[in-house]
Amino acid sequence: MTGDNVDRRSFLKLAGGAAATASLAGCAGDGGGEGTDDGTGTGTDGGGGSTMTEGGDETETQTEQAEPETREEYLQRANQVLHDEAPWIFLNRQYSVYGKSNRIEWEARRDERIDAYEITPTEGSDVRITQSQLDSGLDPHDHRETPTDNIVLQSYEGLLSRDAEGNVTEALSNGYERVEDGRVRFMIREGVTFHSGEELTPADVAFSVNRIVQENIGGLVSPQSDQLAGVTSAEVVDGERAVDVVSEGGINPIVFSLFATYCDIVQQQWIEDNDSATINSDMNGTGPFQLDSYDQGVSVSYTRYEDYWREPAPAETLEITNAAESSTRVNQLLGGETDIIVNVPPQDAGRVQNSGDTSLSAVPSTRVIYNAMVYNAEPFDSVQFRQAMNYAIDLPSIIENILSGFADPTGQPTLEGFVGYNSDVGPYEQNVEQAQQLVEESGYSGAEITLHTPVGRYLRDLEIAQAVAGQIDELENVSASVEQREFGQLAEELLDGDISTGPSFYLIGWGNATFDASQTIIPLLTTDGALTSYSNEEVDGLIESAQSMGGSDGGSGGDSNSSGNSSE
């Protein structure tokens, strides 16, 4: 472990003084808090490009760490710096926990989507899914949330897709390549028809991309335009069944990953012939299920599309309904009225698992839950104080007792399995003495802090916040409390573009469906991020370097060309 720490120190030294030994007290991810780091460092975090002075523990050697060479290495280093600088209390990776009946065969995906094509009924031929909420309209380019994805993606498809593990796969595109910096080419699959019977054309694909990224095409300002980050236009390639996607500003390293997550393909003529109300209540895609009936807010019914370009789906009919109350969903599953339910609460997991006719399907999701500590607000402007908050937390206990084990601890912003995840960085381990000592060193002994948390937005968010505040409050030199916030009010304060108007300590979650570290770090932890709480020149520099490099152009898992996007 000591060797580990030496490496981290060395890296930080090399990295230009943005972090210092003091921050290393926080990088005992694999057993932190033992021994050698005690008493290290005093210093101040100067915000962007913080400067630190090293104190104590002078015996450690400082060796230079090799400069990152690949995009993934830059992202990994950014994650290491962020672990050490502790801009968050790193909490948990949320699990997607589904209940399913024994009359179907299906396993949960990691990207929180339910692809009904993957469901095989073992009794009958119909499948019913119950979500917590239904769609916000059926226009595939005019929404941003997972429940709507789960409804429109049964009928619409993208150029690329993902398998259950999150690896990039081909869909309506049967080949893709980088033509030059800022230009990638998608070959368009032949023999694909829309549910209206019309054949898919490259013009439809170019129109679909442009409808998202450009204003006044297809009659909307798409909330997804920022999700195709960097993409500015698409055009049909003369003489080929292909479409070029153009990104301004040179290489777009995550472009393939973006297209594996976003950009459903619509038929240009159908969109142009119909008004918004029709596009939001009907669907004409190429997917495995075609819309049968739509009762807004009540149910969406589909029938299998027999002319689908792959084998027709195993299920003949599909119905998606909703029940906002988790107990109602569980009761519906136990009562045999539905086949899959989302978000089984931990307290009901046993009922679902033990009923005999139902079972659980749980996978690590793409969502991380964290407590942001605003870098320029007292007392969180001290890296020691932020580290102390991480050391104060008994994360395994929270996961076991509050989340019934349905979560993984985190120690960096990027989740395991994502491009840029740093496997050398582990979670902080609770060390109350070290936490108290770090608080003393920070100069903020006696600080009173308030953790703002939404209620009911994330799985057991209030309970997690109360546990965090309670454990911090047990430190002798810090007192902590919880303030419950309505999510809309909290979001307004966090999203107004002014970091000073919001709370300085808050719990929030972030979903990143693109499986790429950049799409968590850029919005949340870089100076200009839309939802940032942190500024550090070193992190900004590492991310900038990473984003200026292409990744491997592979089309499968861990594609460093992919990136992702957000959700709540």
Add this chain to the structure above:
Amino acid sequence: MSFGRFLLKRVLQGVLVVWGVITAVFLLRFITPGNPVDFVAPLDASQELRQQIAAELGLDQPLYIQYFEYLFGLLQGDMGYSYLSGQEASVIVFNRLPATVELAVAATIVAVVLSIPLGVISATRRHQPADYGATTFSLLGISTPNFWLGIMLLLVLSVQFDVFPVGRRGIPFVDAFTLLLQGNVSGMQLWLSHIALPAITLGTYFTALITRLTRSGMLDELGKSYVRAARAKGIPETLVRYRHALRNTLIPVITVVGLQLGTLIGGAVITEQVFNWPGLGLEVIGAVNARDWPILQGSLIVIGIGFVLVNIVVDALYAYLDPRVVD
């Protein structure tokens, strides 16, 4: 004052109240924290995209322009468009309204059918086991939270014994009734199986309330001199109770039932949530959480208008039954 003038006055007052509701509901959005754009745009959307979306939703206009545009739209039956789904708010609201009305009426029927006999039995068998049973039921009914009762009924009768389906509407009453007219009873069976538990849940408090009201009304009436006179004349006790005392008791009861119907339409929110009943209450919750103001405003205005209409009808009935009210 003639009955016509009285009614006209009530209608004009009702119009003023509706205008007040519209204005209050409209202004609510400006004192409520939370920006609808935050629910339409991704959290990591740029400020530029947020501004574009705000402009598309018309949120960049000054308050008075938004207000007058909204009022002008309402006069033409246009409640605006849902921020989230882009659908006409009026279509969504009026699609949801029948389910709520259906549930409120069913709950009222459950309440009336159960409560009036209970109240009468309780009053006529005072201090007997039946009375104790009825008053205990009333106390429990008034004290039991809706959401708890609903969940318990679901757990026991739906999950454990599989007697009723777990939530959802099943089939609209109109469709079930149409099928019934064609000689097919399956639709009505389906409707009844789905609405039974929500109606019992929503109607329980109401049942308890009317039971107490009927009991106290009956006791009051039975102690009056005209009842003593009737008994003295040798009129059978059954006739005294049900033809004379009960009839007089029912006047205030019917008034309360009428007014409570309006309350039920607006107050079915929790029951609809527990039973996943696709009514206005469920829509209101979703709209509040997502700051979908056109839907929220439309729902509240429709509920408000419903309440005002019920009040006018009750006032008119009162005036008709007791002309002294008009003066």
